[in-house]
Amino acid sequence: MLNSYRFNTTLMRVFVYMVLILILIVTIVPIWLLIVNATRSTFEIQQGISFLPSTHLLDNYGVLEGRGMNLFRGFGNSLFIAVATTFITVYFAFMAAYGVVVYDFPGKKLFYGFIILLVLIPLQLSIVGFYQFMSRFGLTDNYASLILPAVASAGAVFFAKQYLDSVVIRELIDAARIDGASEFGIFHRIMMPIAVPGAFTLAIFAFVASWNNFFNAFILISSRDKYTLPMLIQTLRGDMYRTEYGAIYLGLAITVVPIIIIYAVFSRYIVSGIAMGSVKE
Amino acid sequence: MNLTLSKRNYYGYLFIAPFVLGFLIFGLYPVYNTFYLSFTDTTLMSREANFVGLQNFQRLFADDVFTNAVKNTWLIWLLNFIPQIGIALLLSVWFTSTRLKIRAVGGWRATFFLPNLLMPAAIAALFFSLFSFYGPVNQFLVRAGILPEAMHFLQNVPITRSLVIFIQWWIWFGQTIIIVMAGMTAIPISLYEAAMVDGASSGQMFGRITLPLLKPILIFIFVTSLVGGMQMFDIPFLLTDGRGSPSSSIMTNNILMYLKFSSSRGHIGAASSVGVLVFIMTTIVALGIFYFLRDRD
Numbered sequence: 001m002l003n004s005y006r007f008n009t010t011l012m013r014v015f016v017y018m019v020l021i022l023i024l025i026v027t028i029v030p031i032w033l034l035i036v037n038a039t040r041s042t043f044e045i046q047q048g049i050s051f052l053p054s055t056h057l058l059d060n061y062g063v064l065e066g067r068g069m070n071l072f073r074g075f076g077n078s079l080f081i082a083v084a085t086t087f088i089t090v091y092f093a094f095m096a097a098y099g100v101v102v103y104d105f106p107g108k109k110l111f112y113g114f115i116i117l118l119v120l121i122p123l124q125l126s127i128v129g130f131y132q133f134m135s136r137f138g139l140t141d142n143y144a145s146l147i148l149p150a151v152a153s154a155g156a157v158f159f160a161k162q163y164l165d166s167v168v169i170r171e172l173i174d175a176a177r178i179d180g181a182s183e184f185g186i187f188h189r190i191m192m193p194i195a196v197p198g199a200f201t202l203a204i205f206a207f208v209a210s211w212n213n214f215f216n217a218f219i220l221i222s223s224r225d226k227y228t229l230p231m232l233i234q235t236l237r238g239d240m241y242r243t244e245y246g247a248i249y250l251g252l253a254i255t256v257v258p259i260i261i262i263y264a265v266f267s268r269y270i271v272s273g274i275a276m277g278s279v280k281e
Numbered sequence: 282m283n284l285t286l287s288k289r290n291y292y293g294y295l296f297i298a299p300f301v302l303g304f305l306i307f308g309l310y311p312v313y314n315t316f317y318l319s320f321t322d323t324t325l326m327s328r329e330a331n332f333v334g335l336q337n338f339q340r341l342f343a344d345d346v347f348t349n350a351v352k353n354t355w356l357i358w359l360l361n362f363i364p365q366i367g368i369a370l371l372l373s374v375w376f377t378s379t380r381l382k383i384r385a386v387g388g389w390r391a392t393f394f395l396p397n398l399l400m401p402a403a404i405a406a407l408f409f410s411l412f413s414f415y416g417p418v419n420q421f422l423v424r425a426g427i428l429p430e431a432m433h434f435l436q437n438v439p440i441t442r443s444l445v446i447f448i449q450w451w452i453w454f455g456q457t458i459i460i461v462m463a464g465m466t467a468i469p470i471s472l473y474e475a476a477m478v479d480g481a482s483s484g485q486m487f488g489r490i491t492l493p494l495l496k497p498i499l500i501f502i503f504v505t506s507l508v509g510g511m512q513m514f515d516i517p518f519l520l521t522d523g524r525g526s527p528s529s530s531i532m533t534n535n536i537l538m539y540l541k542f543s544s545s546r547g548h549i550g551a552a553s554s555v556g557v558l559v560f561i562m563t564t565i566v567a568l569g570i571f572y573f574l575r576d577r578d
Contacts, residue, residue, distance in 0.1 A: 122559070125556040126312040208398050
């Protein structure tokens with residue numbers, strides 16, 4: 001009886017690992033092919049699939065650059081937008097969340113309910129109205145239109161509130177008040193240092209979301225030298241590169257590898273952050 | 282210095298003020314503006330705009346382009362969401378099972394989540410290359426003798442649609458696993474122990490304990506996935522020609538909105554009407570689900 005139970009468990013375990021390995025292959029192979037092909041020449045790529053890197057990384061880069069693809073510029077543009085967006089998102093999200101967690105002002109419940117409502121509403125569908133509104137101030141083709149809306153990120157406030165609920169120490173705030181600290185001084189000098197791990201997790205999400213954002217930039221930005229990385233990626237598919245497979249894969253790899261490195265270092269923060277942003281409701 | 286308690290509480294308004302201001306300017310006004318524009322014939326080219334009532338909406342329903350886009354979006358979203366939630370539930374049960382004791386759960390989970398962080402634009406371009414006529418997939422299938430000769434995958438309606446569905450699944454299933462698992466580990470073990478004492482089978486425990494207690498989380502996943510899915514753009518836009526080819530089979534709501542927006546005259550009134558209808562549809566369904574399925578207490 002016990003033996004058959006053990007046998008069944010082992011059999012089940014073998015089956016589960018087989019399924020997991022299958023899903024692992026499906027997850028990894030496309031990404032691995034992308035990185036490997038970035039180092040192979042177009043000729044090699046046409047010869048067949050290989051899972052081993054080759055030596056043509058620099059040649060491929062030469063092709064990209066030779067056809068006027070300024071990936072460094074796009075990289076810099078995306079980096080600037082992502083860093084600015086991240087700082088604004090995190091700072092103002094924690095500020096609003098701190099207001100909700102620490103003070104009991106009339107309408108607070110309503111405000112927080114409203115934040116949750118905003119998470120459930122597809123606000124991005126108003127991009128056309130947003131575009132026309134920005135164009136009235138000459139802010140289209142301007143990074144301000146991509147960065148400033150980060151002031152009001154409902155999802156980020158939701159996350160920050162969940163986090164602050166678990167780390168705010170009221171005695172510390174009261175002690176600081178007795179010492180004569182101002183309310184904003186307490187937020188900046190006492191709460192924010194305590195909230196660094198949560199702020200950091202939120203920062204990773206804000207950074208990746210901005211880094212990968214194609215749609216908004218695609219609608220709002222028009223001059224070539226302001227293109228972000230995903231916009232440049234889109235032009236890679238044009239006729240100019242149709243036969244330069246190695247260069248195309250390299251262009252893609254350049255957008256993907258930094259994120260993989262960030263993830264390799266911080267995956268713990270990221271995975272726990274996703275769980276925290278959803279579970280407590 | 283010594284503020285009374287009630288007075289001090291008004292500082293809360295100062296702390297939420299930047300958010301509220303930012304929301305009014307960058308969130309609420311654009312929504313209002315989009316609704317307003319949808320009743321006009323505004324274009325990017327002309328300075329004049331006239332109020333045209335429901336004309337934009339009538340035109341949307343005059344041919345089946347819009348209804349086709351809505352159908353496509355729902356189809357692609359549903360067919361990627363069902364396996365997503367199914368696999369997430371299955372793997373979460375396995376990962377949390379005290380009987381199976383799967384090793385390196387964190388490692389599996391973290392790897393499965395990786396595609397979610399990669400740039401969708403790059404993923405679309407990657408799959409475009411992988412499935413192109415001279416691409417690796419054709420090479421592999423022909424050499425392995427599975428296909429007699431290379432085929433144009435991305436000119437085939439069922440294959441292209443399946444590919445979009447697969448990519449959407451590939452991007453999102455890892456995140457769904459993490460959220461579902463977090464929900465499962467939050468369920469007190471004592472409930473399962475009590476059920477085991479009463480002789481419940483593992484199937485019964487899943488149906489009577491796990492699923493009911495996961496309900497809030499499943500609703501959360503369902504609604505956020507729906508809201509995102511109805512705005513699907515990058516993958517179907519960049520996988521083929523950006524017009525939903527072949528035969529408009531992967532034309533989604535947002536691709537249609539973009540096509541109206543970028544048409545030669547830049548008819549943003551018409552583009553707005555697409556945004557407005559999808560906004561209303563998604564909001565009603567999302568809030569409806571949230572309202573009707575939530576726990577009534």
